[in-house]
Amino acid sequence: MERIEKKELKKLIRENVKTLYRKTLENASPEELYQAAVFAVRDVITDKWMKTHDEYYERDAKVVYYLSMEFLMGRFFGNALINLEMFDEVKEVFAELGIDYNMVEEAEPDPGLGNGGLGRLAACFLESLSTLSLPAYGCGIRYHYGIFEQRIENGYQVEVPDNWLENGDPWGIKRNEYAVEVKFGGNVRAVGKGNGEYRFVQENYQSVTAIPYDYPVIGYGNNTVNTLRLWEAKPKTRLDLKSFNEGNYQKAAEEELLANTLTDVLYPADEHIQGKELRLRQQYFFISATVQRVIARFKKKHTDFNELPDKVAFQLNDTHPSMAVAELMRVLVDENDLPWDQAWDITRRVCAYTNHTIMSEALEKWPMELFSRLLPRIYQIVEEINRRFVLELTEKYGNNPDKIRKMAIIADGQIRMAFLAIVGSHSVNGVAALHTEILKKQELHNFYELYPEKFNNKTNGITQRRWLLHANPKLAELITETIGKDWITNLDELKKLVPYAEDAAFRSRFTAIKKENKIALAQYIKETKGIDINPDSIFDIQVKRLHEYKRQLLNILHVIGLYNQLKMNPGLDLVPRTFIFGAKAAAGYHRAKLIIKLINAVADVVNNDPTIHGRIKVVFMENYRVSLAEKMIPAADVSEQISTAGKEASGTGNMKFMLNGALTIGTMDGANVEICEEVGRDNIFIFGMSAAEVQQKTQEGYDPWMVYNMNQEVRMALTSLIDGTFDPDTNLFRELYDALLNGCGGRADEYFVLEDYADYARAQWDIDRAYRDEEKWVRMAILNTAESGKFSSDRTIRQYADEIWQLPSVEIV
Numbered sequence: 001m002e003r004i005e006k007k008e009l010k011k012l013i014r015e016n017v018k019t020l021y022r023k024t025l026e027n028a029s030p031e032e033l034y035q036a037a038v039f040a041v042r043d044v045i046t047d048k049w050m051k052t053h054d055e056y057y058e059r060d061a062k063v064v065y066y067l068s069m070e071f072l073m074g075r076f077f078g079n080a081l082i083n084l085e086m087f088d089e090v091k092e093v094f095a096e097l098g099i100d101y102n103m104v105e106e107a108e109p110d111p112g113l114g115n116g117g118l119g120r121l122a123a124c125f126l127e128s129l130s131t132l133s134l135p136a137y138g139c140g141i142r143y144h145y146g147i148f149e150q151r152i153e154n155g156y157q158v159e160v161p162d163n164w165l166e167n168g169d170p171w172g173i174k175r176n177e178y179a180v181e182v183k184f185g186g187n188v189r190a191v192g193k194g195n196g197e198y199r200f201v202q203e204n205y206q207s208v209t210a211i212p213y214d215y216p217v218i219g220y221g222n223n224t225v226n227t228l229r230l231w232e233a234k235p236k237t238r239l240d241l242k243s244f245n246e247g248n249y250q251k252a253a254e255e256e257l258l259a260n261t262l263t264d265v266l267y268p269a270d271e272h273i274q275g276k277e278l279r280l281r282q283q284y285f286f287i288s289a290t291v292q293r294v295i296a297r298f299k300k301k302h303t304d305f306n307e308l309p310d311k312v313a314f315q316l317n318d319t320h321p322s323m324a325v326a327e328l329m330r331v332l333v334d335e336n337d338l339p340w341d342q343a344w345d346i347t348r349r350v351c352a353y354t355n356h357t358i359m360s361e362a363l364e365k366w367p368m369e370l371f372s373r374l375l376p377r378i379y380q381i382v383e384e385i386n387r388r389f390v391l392e393l394t395e396k397y398g399n400n401p402d403k404i405r406k407m408a409i410i411a412d413g414q415i416r417m418a419f420l421a422i423v424g425s426h427s428v429n430g431v432a433a434l435h436t437e438i439l440k441k442q443e444l445h446n447f448y449e450l451y452p453e454k455f456n457n458k459t460n461g462i463t464q465r466r467w468l469l470h471a472n473p474k475l476a477e478l479i480t481e482t483i484g485k486d487w488i489t490n491l492d493e494l495k496k497l498v499p500y501a502e503d504a505a506f507r508s509r510f511t512a513i514k515k516e517n518k519i520a521l522a523q524y525i526k527e528t529k530g531i532d533i534n535p536d537s538i539f540d541i542q543v544k545r546l547h548e549y550k551r552q553l554l555n556i557l558h559v560i561g562l563y564n565q566l567k568m569n570p571g572l573d574l575v576p577r578t579f580i581f582g583a584k585a586a587a588g589y590h591r592a593k594l595i596i597k598l599i600n601a602v603a604d605v606v607n608n609d610p611t612i613h614g615r616i617k618v619v620f621m622e623n624y625r626v627s628l629a630e631k632m633i634p635a636a637d638v639s640e641q642i643s644t645a646g647k648e649a650s651g652t653g654n655m656k657f658m659l660n661g662a663l664t665i666g667t668m669d670g671a672n673v674e675i676c677e678e679v680g681r682d683n684i685f686i687f688g689m690s691a692a693e694v695q696q697k698t699q700e701g702y703d704p705w706m707v708y709n710m711n712q713e714v715r716m717a718l719t720s721l722i723d724g725t726f727d728p729d730t731n732l733f734r735e736l737y738d739a740l741l742n743g744c745g746g747r748a749d750e751y752f753v754l755e756d757y758a759d760y761a762r763a764q765w766d767i768d769r770a771y772r773d774e775e776k777w778v779r780m781a782i783l784n785t786a787e788s789g790k791f792s793s794d795r796t797i798r799q800y801a802d803e804i805w806q807l808p809s810v811e812i813v
């Protein structure tokens with residue numbers, strides 16, 4: 001079934017509404033229409049999906065398994081239609097039925113099975129894998145509750161559970177036939193094999209059943225439909241509890257409790273470890289289930305495990321899945337009788353690790369006590385990996401206890417997951433050029449010295465199918481009209497737009513589209529927040545997780561600085577600007593939540609001060625998520641990418657903005673460095689210290705009071721934090737004041753907000769000046785879009801496939 005006629009589609013939607021809900025089109029809710037539409041297109045997807053998997057199996061193709069605790073997929077429906085090249089057709093069908101298509105799309109829940117960049121990267125990668133006809137599975141967890149829904153009450157973040165499964169799950173297919181058992185706890189016993197060797201068996205364990213749900217990942221314009229396989233925990237089949245003796249009853253009840261909580265909820269901390277027992281269990285749960293299934297599938301066609309690396313690649317998305325190294329060893333050695341050395345060689349050739357952060361609070365470590373209690377056999381295997389690794393170090397460096405203590409996988413009573421991943425993999429990659437250099441020179445220098453051949457860079461990317469074709473249809477249409485549609489699968493084609501920066505007619509259409517997108521966002525802000533904003537103002541947007549290193553505080557302090565200047569000098573010549581924020585803070589991250597409160601407090605004062613005549617406005621958009629990003633980014637004039645240099649591994653939000661013709665104000669951090677390289681120094685607003693300068697100042701020490709004393713604007717902005725301007729009755733923001741100047745507990749101004757303030761303000765005035773020259777501005781905007789080709793996740797995935805996975809494509813005809 002290649003295509004469905006419009007007539008047929010109408011019939012299907014009408015019938016589905018009737019059979020699913022006993023309703024007519026006229027009285028069906030948007031939710032019901034959405035479900036009916038999904039079922040109308042599902043057959044097309046299923047045919048391709050089955051064909052894809054038959055083909056992989058018949059050809060015995062090599063498959064990559066992208067292992068990730070998070071997949072931040074965004075809504076499925078619109079992008080499924082785009083990739084099936086059915087979007088326009090379905091939109092027309094709804095129009096002809098008198099139904100607003102956008103309303104149907106908006107009825108789909110936005111599954112938040114990830115925190116931010118890392119989970120969204122996994123989603124873009126899966127989409128590119130399918131579009132490039134590469135055999136792949138995404139493997140993760142089917143959390144019943146994704147990242148919380150954020151509400152703002154009285155300026156404060158309030159977390160509400162996100163029950164994305166409430167109205168069913170039309171995209172997921174439950175695969176009971178692939179259920180596997182995952183074991184926790186108990187003890188390990190060595191059983192003689194009779195030939196002088198031992199087999200290790202886990203006893204007295206608790207176990208749960210892992211059940212996979214498969215979701216289709218549709219390639220653009222081809223017939224590939226890969227699979228996102230998310231595992232859910234279920235209690236094992238219940239026996240009659242009454243017939244149990246007390247001990248068995250207790251165990252069965254505990255197992256049921258474990259299974260019922262294991263995959264309940266995503267941990268909402270981004271770039272920060274939560275050393276919770278349940279989190280460790282979640283990690284082992286999905287890794288064990290995945291590894292067991294992969295080996296079972298391999299054994300259907302193979303008897304020689306030496307062929308495993310020719311058929312299977314595991315990519316570890318950060319350290320969260322690094323237990324795959326030990327679990328694969330367990331399955332090969334314990335369950336398939338392979339000698340250790342052979343299993344180790346195979347494991348290392350299968351596994352590859354991506355490092356996502358150098359923030360020390362995010363480097364994953366688990367206490368030996370917890371790890372060995374929960375996973376006794378895995379712990380033994382990690383111990384053995386560590387013992388052999390320490391021997392290797394001793395052979396290479398002699399008796400060097402200092403080096404060994406620094407590099408050991410197990411040390412100071414803790415298991416260091418990054419080191420396990422590095423030792424157990426053949427590839428270690430960073431996610432932007434600067435980040436990989438920092439790994440090699442600093443954070444992982446010892447490992448780089450030991451295994452230089454493992455280290456490589458894979459600069460992140462984003463899929464243009466979601467972030468331009470779907471999110472910004474008007475710009476997509478203009479581009480296609482101008483240079484053809486090849487950009488959809490080859491983003492470097494956008495370079496053909498460069499000459500059009502000099503074409504007045506093209507410039508005016510580009511500007512008009514940006515303006516329409518801004519008006520649409522202004523309307524959405526009016527509807528959701530009740531705030532009037534000026535569509536002719538500069539839309540200056542910072543959307544990303546709230547984290548001190550991302551420096552939303554620098555942005556809002558600068559807003560306060562501007563506000564103070566406007567109050568003192570009402571004649572100040574400034575282009576009207578709307579500062580728009582969106583950010584979730586981890587539920588337990590007090591300081592981040594206080595910054596959200598500050599942004600809202602500033603918004604309240606600034607937006608309601610008649611004396612500044614609406615020349616600046618501040619908006620905090622609630623519940624930032626993929627579907628909201630798709631509404632906001634196309635309307636941005638300015639993209640705020642202002643992390644402390646050296647702290648943001650790559651960033652991908654920066655790429656989405658660039659693609660949509662926003663100009664970046666940013667530090668030389670993460671992929672900003674490469675964005676600057678591509679678009680040229682004249683078409684980006686760079687400010688602040690470099691990563692090297694930050695490192696030096698961190699070592700030398702830095703006194704924020706020096707900035708305070710020298711810079712009146714900073715001094716006044718800081719004073720506004722504590723003089724009641726933004727909280728008349730309390731001393732609410734004194735904590736932020738103290739953190740910047742005195743460092744309550746930690747270092748004073750650890751992220752160099754004050755040190756970078758002056759240059760940030762300078763860059764913001766540069767933007768103000770540039771924006772006044774409309775023709776110049778739109779030229780720069782066009783060049784940003786035109787030079788964004790490098791940042792397609794298609795490019796990134798091709799590099800992974802060629803340089804790490806050795807993964808050939810398999811065309812589905």
Ligand SMILES: *Cc1c(COP(=O)(O)O)cnc(C)c1O
Pocket residue numbers: 115116117118120543544545624625626629650651652653654656
């Ligand atoms: C792209 C994206 C991110 C990552 O943004 P950064 O600016 O790179 O941190 C986070 N959340 C959502 C919803 C995204 O779409």
